[in-house]
Amino acid sequence: MSAEVVWVWVGAFLTLCILSFLYRDNPFYRFGEHLFVGVSNGYFVAFMFHRVIRPVMLEPFWGAVQTAGESGLSWELFNPIAPQNFLLIIPGLVGCLYFTRFIPGTQWMVRIPIGIFMGYYTGLSVPAYFEGTVFPQMRGTLVTQSDFSAAAGSSSIDGIWALVVLLGVLGTLSYFFFSREHKGIWKVGAKTGIVFVMVGFGASFGFTVMARVSLAIGRFLFLLRDWLGVIS
Amino acid sequence: MRRFGHLLVPLLLCTLWLPAQAQAPPGGVTAKDTPSDDGSSITVAWEPAPGARGYRIERAAAEEAFETVGEAEADQRRFEDTGLPQDVPFRYRVVTLGAGGFEAASPPTAPVMAQPQWFNFDLFGVAFACVAFAGVVVWYIARARRGEKLFLRRIAGLDAVEEAVGRATEMGRAVLYIPGTGYISDIATVASMNILGEVAKKTAEYGTKINVPNRDPVVYTVAREVVKNAHIEAGRPEAHDPNSVHFVVEYALAYAAAVSGIMVREKPATNLFLGYFAAESLILAETGASTGAIQIAGTDQVTQLPFFVVACDYTLMGEELYAASAYLSRDPLMVGALKGQDIGKFLFLLLLVFGSIASLIFGIDAGWLLATTGY
Structure with missing residues (x-):
């Protein structure tokens, strides 16, 4: 029996272990689940060390130490965008503060990296959100004369669809307006908006179910073709 | 016929030569430091040449020969030369690529250098939206903290x-x-x-x-x-x-x-x-x-x-x-932030309604208010 055949049997057994959850929780599912979690965690630790910590942090810092030893200190070694620099020690130390929760009396220090991390990402995401999402979508939603113009490659049908998109966006914005009760004009807007939202969900649901069905087919192909060999 | 036979060869040569004479170089070629960038590009612009099938953009550092840096389609009017060092003068010329392989080069431009700018004015609208949004949120947080319901x-x-x-x-x-x-x-x-x-x-x-x-x-x-x-x-x-x-x-x-x-x-x-x-x-x-x-x-x-x-x-x-x-x-902080978001949504709603009306009725393009990159 070749090694490949052995691994096909192992794969088939683990697939059946996980699929057995469709019946109920059982020892085979628990075995598969714990093995999956354990292997994933082991892989994650190895991946983070070899693909992140070593190439992004340790090697550039150690490179700076070696360069400084050979040719002395220079400002280039403190350039934050240089491939080898000493400044990496700062985020490295900040990151190490996550481990202070294991040292009694210093647990409060864990809030420093959390604060920096959250503040940095919030500051980064707000302008990026405006630039990458809000502004382009708003620009695309504005109805212009060119949407109806044959000279711009559009037709009156395109113009009508542009108006439908505008109506949907206005309605959806109305639905997600929290400072007014859904009464009067806001109720009309919100009702229109939720219709658009649900139509969108329906389309998305069908699309995603198709993708999931193809994943299931892939698993059953593995069982019936690679393992049992009953189909070619 | 024989009397005019000696004129046939020069006439044929003239037929081949005429398109080359008709092929003009692009006019008004300019090279400028690209605005609102990090100092790594120069933008070359030109007026179209009649009958051009495309353009070749050439660059030369001081005292050096011209070399090709890119090509443009016949309907293009500008080219951005990227990945340049800062504060190094370059001259540019644009070569018209005509029918039959004939080419015509424009005179070289004056030397120009790529330089960085402090502000990216293409993103002025984004910056304004961020500041306005933060201002509204802070204002509402202050109101919530004062105890206003x-x-x-x-x-x-x-x-x-x-x-x-x-x-x-x-x-x-x-x-x-x-x-x-x-x-x-x-x-x-x-x-x-x-x-x-x-x-x-x-x-x-x-x-x-x-x-x-x-x-x-x-x-x-x-x-x-x-x-x-x-x-x-x-x-x-x-x-x-x-x-x-x-x-x-x-x-x-x-x-x-x-x-x-x-x-x-x-x-x-x-x-x-x-x-x-x-x-x-x-x-x-x-x-x-x-x-x-x-x-x-x-x-x-x-x-x-x-x-x-x-x-x-x-x-x-x-x-x-x-x-x-x-x-x-x-919590006043979160309620204030949520109210600020609502004001933002309301302003965008108004912009969509009035921007679309302005465009459809008066032909005014409101898209420039939402520009992000050289709209």
Whole structure:
């Protein structure tokens, strides 16, 4: 029996272990689940060390130490965008503060990296959100004369669809307006908006179910073709 | 005929030569430092040459020969030469590529250098929106802090959170809080952490067990602090179980398998799925539904919301997730931020309505107000 055949049997057994959850929780599912979690965690630790910590942090810092030893200190070694620099020690130390929760009396220090991390990402995401999402979508939603113009490659049908998109966006914005009760004009807007939202969900649901069905087919192909060999 | 035979060869040569004479170089060639950039490009512009089939852009450093840096289609009027060093003078010329392989080069431009600018004016609208948005939020926070009662409409799914925690208390079972499978950089995860604080406060007050399995190590650390703080704020620090918040696994589908196991074995009375979710959303929501737990979900991932809508009792859609923490806590900071967002939405709504009317009736393009890159 070749090694490949052995691994096909192992794969088939683990697939059946996980699929057995469709019946109920059982020892085979628990075995598969714990093995999956354990292997994933082991892989994650190895991946983070070899693909992140070593190439992004340790090697550039150690490179700076070696360069400084050979040719002395220079400002280039403190350039934050240089491939080898000493400044990496700062985020490295900040990151190490996550481990202070294991040292009694210093647990409060864990809030420093959390604060920096959250503040940095919030500051980064707000302008990026405006630039990458809000502004382009708003620009695309504005109805212009060119949407109806044959000279711009559009037709009156395109113009009508542009108006439908505008109506949907206005309605959806109305639905997600929290400072007014859904009464009067806001109720009309919100009702229109939720219709658009649900139509969108329906389309998305069908699309995603198709993708999931193809994943299931892939698993059953593995069982019936690679393992049992009953189909070619 | 024979008398004119000696003129035939020169006439034929003239026929071949005429297109070359007709092929003119592009006019008005200019080279300028590209505005609002990091100092690594120069923009070359020109007027079209009649009959051109394309253009070749050439560059020369001081005292050096011209070399090709790119080509442009016949309908192009500008070319951006990128990846240049700063403060080095370059001259440019544009060569018209005509029919029959004939070419005509423009005179070289004056030397020009790529230089960085402090501000990217292409993003002025974005900067203005960020400042205006921050200003409105700060103004509303100040109003909320002064004790002014700011109205927020009722959100059905959020009213159910308290009911769900109460149900878990009555049944003597835990509340399972899934903070999603995103990172702390996801806005949905940040919103989820805010809601977790309020939910943990309620479970601390009622003496109900809360279980928070995590997928991301950083989110896990934040969640630990949030739950610990919530117990202190509820006046019950002794009720805090450090193991109630725990790391499971980083791989999202392994996480879904593990959490499914928790659901069927511990049978929590309430499952809260709030945060960023991807493909694992249906696995989690379906398993939870099969255990008979009351389920409240919320995410800003449009592709996952349909699954939550069909498998959960209440679903917070997109922005409702962000509003949830303000609605639950009534904290001036969060309420002020939510009101600021509402003003922003209202302004964009007005811009869409009046921008479209202005364009359709008066032909005024309002798109420049929303420019991001050289609109």
